[in-house]
Amino acid sequence: MPHPKTEAVRKLISAGLTNKAIGKQLRMERQTVGQIRRELGLPDVPRQPLTVEQKWRQRTRKVPEGHLKWTGERTAAGGKPVMRHSGKAYSATRVAYRIAHGKDPEGYAKPGCGMPDCVEPTHQRDTADHRPVHTPRVQYASAEAKLAALTEPTEDGHVLWTGTVTSQGQQMLTFNGVSYTARRIAFRAHWKREPVGPVTRACEQPGCIRGEHLDDNQSRRSHQAAMQAVFGTAGHRMKSRT
Ligand SMILES: [Zn+2]
Ligand SMILES: [Zn+2]
Structure with missing residues (x-):
């Protein structure tokens, strides 16, 4: 005589549920579900039937311009795409990086394509090669050529630096591996x-780093000499008047 819940179990088995999940849903012992499964001649569902990559693929959706949207779980803090597999948590962008590069990323994997949280494997960059996509490395012929490329004139005749500025506010120009102040x-x-x-x-x-607006010790001395000449004479004249 078949178990009274055989039909309900058969339905859930064909839906792909595990014995444990069916037992929970129908309030039955997992072993009883297994027994019914065997009587029906149906194979057991493996505990985790998908590989990490297969499970990852099921949680992605192609979006325009070649990006891939994550439809799976996200972290509570920060909302970053994550996934669980066999009790382990995986960052979806790290899995994506691995798919594209065949190796784990160094540090974090983040999309470099501009779409936040894109998980397209070929769009992932790791900490080691994470550079903004908009500033490709340019080879300059000289430090002066680099300076010219990284400065911008103002409307009132000064020149401003658009390159690297240190946290101390130093405008730095690096050329051939040597750093100079842009000034x-x-x-x-x-x-x-x-x-x-x-x-x-x-x-x-x-x-301002316009050349004409910059002084060194030598030009400061000649300015001082000129000033002294002017004020020296002026001072004399004023003295002689009193
Ligand atoms: Zn992308
Ligand atoms: Zn100036």
Whole structure:
């Protein structure tokens, strides 16, 4: 005589549920479900029938322009795409990186395509090669050429630096592996000589690196001499009047 719940069990087995899941749903012992399964001649469902990659693929959806959207679980903090498999948590972008590169990413894997949380395998970059896609590496012929490419004139005749600025506010220009202050290169480009001592700004525009607006020890001394000549004479004249 068949078990009273045989028909209900058969339906859930054909829906792909495990004995444990069916038992929970029908309030039956897992072993009883297994017995019915055997009587029906149906194979057991493996505990985790999909590989990490298969499960990952089931949770993705193609979207326009070649990106891949994550439809699966997300982390509570930050909402990052994640997935569980055999009791382990996986970052969906790390799995994606592995699919494209055949190896685990160094550090984090993040999409470099501009679409937030895109999980398209070929769009993943790891911490080691994570560079913004919009600034490809350009080879410059000289530090002066790099300077020219990374500066911008203002409407009132100054020149501003658009390149790297350190956390201390230093405008840095790196060329052939050597770092200089952008000011130093700007001075050299304009005055056609290496600056003597520190390069300082002589105009009122903060951050300005226009060559004509920069001084070194040598030009400061000649300014001072000129000033002294003017004020020295003026001082004399004023003194003689009193
Ligand atoms: Zn993408
Ligand atoms: Zn200036």
